[in-house]
Amino acid sequence: MGHTNGLAYLRTDILPNMWCPGCGNGIVLSAMLRAFEALKLEHHEVVAVSGIGCWGKVDDYITVNALHATHGRALSFATGVKAANPRLRVLVLAGDGDGTTIGGNHLIHSARRNMDLTMIMVDNFNYGMTGGQYSATTPGGRVTSTTRGGNPERAFDVCELVRAAGGNYVARQSIAEGALIQKRIEEGLSRPGFSFIEVISACTTLYGPNNGLKTPVDMFRQFKEKCLPKEKYDRIENAAAKGYLTTGVLHQADAPDFLSQYEAMRGRLAAAKGGRA
């Protein structure tokens, strides 16, 4: 039957995937593949660059071009790929540890440059692969394997960070909203410049059980309750302190992306020299 399932981009021969039961990574992968199908992307025009971590392993399951980069550096590799061949659609797939903690500086500068990349950051509030250590997105007070008595630090609002640094598109959804994740990825891929999609996700083995959410269904219900569109969020008093998050498209702009600025600069230099660059 004719519904979008993205299966043309999935490597079925190595399933089941390596992720834990109820892990959000598979939900995001499924949404991403449906987005590829909805945009009718050809395999040869897509490159997915992933970092290190559970979500970073996603490149194993896709049939488009993939590059598994070093920890925290997926954005740098992706920048190189895009600069070398601007016709490619380049995605960056990183966890919260990878994308904001070890790789935070790359994130700021990719947004500042407005590099034409689409980053999907799966935020499970901890370093999943290495045993559930706290990351820069672990909310204050939460228990992880390195904050047994509760996290004394504050978390980044990564969407706000990317907006402030200059990214053209910023959105957040939770894994309880598969259809919307797909839509945001389509929008991100369609908009020139730096697009950032944060997906609030479940680490069902470490972060969830460490914080009283014992099963995947418990985590899913919590996200449904706490991740709200701005209109609903604004009606809740002290929403941020109570752990609510805003979802939806949080920012859109049409600032020129890095490569168009670069080409314009080259053109000006060539014209000043009276000919070819």
Add this chain to the structure above:
Amino acid sequence: MKKYTVQILSERCKGCGLCREVCSRQVPENSGCFNRHGYEYFRAAQTEDCVGCRRCLMVCPDFSIELTETGGA
């Protein structure tokens, strides 16, 4: 009404239960059986109750659900 059949691939399912959580008709249910990987997988019971909303397809992290339209008026 269109009709659908749902199938859950037992060797891919890890029994997380999210499909049942999102199903308005509770078509998926715990099978009580374990697959080769040691997971207690779900199966599609009363698949004729399926309304074809596809929520289970979008929530399944393991690509283990197959939905087929089987006609109907």
